[in-house]
Structure formats: structure tokens, C-alpha cells
Amino acid sequence: MSTPDPDVYEQGRGMDAHNQVMRRIRGRNQQSYDPHEPTRVWLDEDNTPDGVRQSLTIILNTGGCRWARAGGCTMCGYVAESVDGGSVSHEALITQIEACLEHEADRADSPAELVKIYTSGSFLDEREVPARTRREIAEIFGDRERLVVESLPDFVDDDALADCMHSGLAVDVAIGLETATDRIRHDCVNKYFDFSAFEAASEIAENNGAGIKAYLLMKPPFLSEGEAVDDMIRSIERCSEYAHTVSMNPTNVQRYTMVEELYHDGGYRPPWLWSVTTVLEATAAVDAIIVSDPVGHGSDRGPHNCGECDERVQIAIKDFNRRQDPSVFDEVSCDCERTHAAVCKRETSYNQPLIR
Numbered sequence: 001m002s003t004p005d006p007d008v009y010e011q012g013r014g015m016d017a018h019n020q021v022m023r024r025i026r027g028r029n030q031q032s033y034d035p036h037e038p039t040r041v042w043l044d045e046d047n048t049p050d051g052v053r054q055s056l057t058i059i060l061n062t063g064g065c066r067w068a069r070a071g072g073c074t075m076c077g078y079v080a081e082s083v084d085g086g087s088v089s090h091e092a093l094i095t096q097i098e099a100c101l102e103h104e105a106d107r108a109d110s111p112a113e114l115v116k117i118y119t120s121g122s123f124l125d126e127r128e129v130p131a132r133t134r135r136e137i138a139e140i141f142g143d144r145e146r147l148v149v150e151s152l153p154d155f156v157d158d159d160a161l162a163d164c165m166h167s168g169l170a171v172d173v174a175i176g177l178e179t180a181t182d183r184i185r186h187d188c189v190n191k192y193f194d195f196s197a198f199e200a201a202s203e204i205a206e207n208n209g210a211g212i213k214a215y216l217l218m219k220p221p222f223l224s225e226g227e228a229v230d231d232m233i234r235s236i237e238r239c240s241e242y243a244h245t246v247s248m249n250p251t252n253v254q255r256y257t258m259v260e261e262l263y264h265d266g267g268y269r270p271p272w273l274w275s276v277t278t279v280l281e282a283t284a285a286v287d288a289i290i291v292s293d294p295v296g297h298g299s300d301r302g303p304h305n306c307g308e309c310d311e312r313v314q315i316a317i318k319d320f321n322r323r324q325d326p327s328v329f330d331e332v333s334c335d336c337e338r339t340h341a342a343v344c345k346r347e348t349s350y351n352q353p354l355i356r
């Protein structure tokens with residue numbers, strides 16, 4: 001029997017401990033949800049390889065991700081919104097899609113060209129979304145331009161992709177890579193897979209003619225502000241070799257998560273919006289579309305600056321998402337940039353957060 005080296009041994013133990021804590025925290029959630037209702041649906045616009053397009057974003061309620069049932073990622077509260085019992089029938093999933101179509105018809109003049117389906121788990125996991133359901137959903141949206149489906153890399157295979165692509169749509173797989181650094185993905189995010197799994201999934205997608213959209217997470221717990229910025233710059237550079245689009249999103253404090261516990265105990269501050277702009281500026285020359293959607297911006301539980309400049313910086317980020325032009329950030333400034341620079345320089349993992 002081989003003896004694990006100290007690094008692997010430590011990482012494995014950390015994951016068990018994280019999972020135990022996460023299960024305890026999630027166990028406090030007593031709410032339950034209707035399997036016939038989507039978790040969320042909204043209309044927006046998105047930058048795609050074909051240009052800026054109207055988008056319909058759907059969060060399907062599929063019973064939640066398998067990994068979350070083991071404990072799951074330290075910042076992820078989505079599983080708290082899933083239905084009890086862990087599975088949703090084909091009929092109920094189609095009813096959810098119909099509710100989303102109604103939502104769209106009530107609010108938009110024409111159907112969105114881009115449809116994004118997230119499941120708080122994996123659309124390509126047979127246990128969450130059966131092949132038959134995947135095929136029917138791809139047919140329902142067959143007249144659109146592009147379909148983005150979320151999946152962990154393990155479930156990306158030829159058959160699952162064929163289900164999504166059979167109606168001729170351009171398909172992208174959205175993978176929550178979070179960071180290109182395995183150590184941070186394992187020990188700070190508590191996500192189990194390695195960068196090599198992302199590489200393998202990208203290859204399968206490419207062989208099938210599908211694209212990859214990588215989702216990165218800025219500032220998981222246990223990283224200082226400066227470390228988080230450096231990690232994102234490195235990660236964007238590395239994963240843009242595989243993904244045509246990288247969506248770099250700052251952590252927000254979601255309910256029933258380890259991040260929320262740390263936040264309440266003075267051990268976590270969501271990233272500064274200046275950190276987001278720093279990364280977007282530093283990676284503007286990378287050969288991929290780089291976007292960011294700071295959810296909850298300006299609030300204490302979301303990415304924020306001083307309170308005075310948050311809205312203006314958020315508008316500049318939105319503008320960057322559309323135009324990919326870093327000069328949009330020259331238009332915004334605030335005194336708190338100096339505080340942010342000092343935090344990036346002085347905050348360390350053992351004394352954070354330096355400022356809340």
C-alpha cells in the first residue's frame with residue numbers, strides 16, 4: 001500500500017473536516033421548495049462569441065448537487081434552495097421550463113437568443129436531469145442561437161453533450177472551476193476535482209463541437225485580498241487556454257454556508273469591487289471574453305467598496321462586460337482606492353479581514 005505524501009494527507013483531512021462543518025450548517029435549513037417552480041429566472045444581456053445577446057437565465061430546481069449532499073463548497077448556498085428528497089421528475093422539470101417561457105413571454109418582445117440553464121449542480125448529471133429531459137429541453141429551445149448548461153467536469157461526456165446538441169444549437173458547458181490553483185480549490189472552496197479534470201472535460205467538449213465557459217470565484221474564505229487578486233489573474237490566464245469565456249465572480253455571503261459563519265464571526269469580508277476592476281484590467285489582453293457579475297454589489301454581504309463609489313464602479317464593470325475595454329475604469333475613482341491598495345499590501349491570511 002502506498003503512503004500518502006504529507007500534502008495529500010493534509011488535503012484529504014481538510015476536506016472531511018470541511019464537509020462535516022458544511023453538513024452541520026446546512027442541517028439548520030428547514031425550508032422546503034416546490035419541484036414545479038424554477039428556483040429563479042431572469043432576463044438580461046450577455047457577451048457571447050457571436051456578440052452581445054439578449055439572455056434568458058434559468059435556475060432549474062433539480063434536487064441539488066451530489067457534492068453538496070456530502071457537505072459541499074464553503075460558499076455555496078444554492079443547495080439550501082433545492083427540493084427535499086434529492087430528485088425531481090421529468091414532468092416537474094418540464095413544468096419549470098414552461099414557467100420560465102411564460103416569464104419571458106410576459107416581459108420580452110422577442111425570445112432571447114441565448115438561454116443559460118443552471119441547476120445548482122449539473123445539468124449533465126443523469127440523476128439530476130435525465131437524458132430524455134435534456135433532449136426535450138434542447139428541442140424546446142431549438143429555435144434559439146446558443147444554450148449554456150452548467151455541469152461539474154465529471155459529467156461531461158459524448159452522450160450527455162449529444163442530448164443537448166441534437167437540435168442544432170451552439171452549446172457551451174459552464175464549469176464552476178473557481179480557480180486554476182488546485183490547493184485553493186480543495187482547501188478554501190472545498191471543491192473536490194483537479195484542474196486536470198477541467199482540462200479533460202474541455203477536450204471532450206471541443207471534440208463534440210461544444211464550447212467551455214469557465215466560472216471563477218474571487219476570494220473564497222481563508223485568502224487575503226491580495227492573494228485573491230493574484231489567484232484570479234493567474235487563473236484567468238491559465239483557463240483562457242480552454243474557455244472562450246471566463247466569468248470571474250466575487251464571493252457573496254450566502255445563507256447556510258461556512259462563509260456565512262466566518263462572516264458573522266469577523267473572519268470574512270467579501271472582496272472589494274476595486275479587486276474586481278484590478279483583475280479585469282490586468283487580464284484585458286487575454287484571448288477570451290472576460291466578464292464579472294458582482295451579485296449583491298455594494299451590500300455588506302456582497303462585494304463592496306466604501307459605500308460612496310460602489311454603484312459607479314458596478315456600472316463600469318457592466319460596461320466592461322459588454323465592451324471588453326479596460327479604459328472604462330479610468331472614468332471612476334474614489335479615495336477608498338488608497339485603502340484598498342493598503343489592504344492588498346498589508347492584509348495577510350492570519351490577520352484578515354484588516355477592514356470590514
Ligand code: SF4
Pocket residue numbers: 065066067068071072073076077078079120121152176191
Ligand atoms: S458550488 Fe457547485 S459543486 Fe459546489 S456545492 Fe454548490 S452546486 Fe455543488
Ligand SMILES: [Zn+2]
Pocket residue numbers: 305306307308309310334335336337
Ligand atoms: Zn469608494
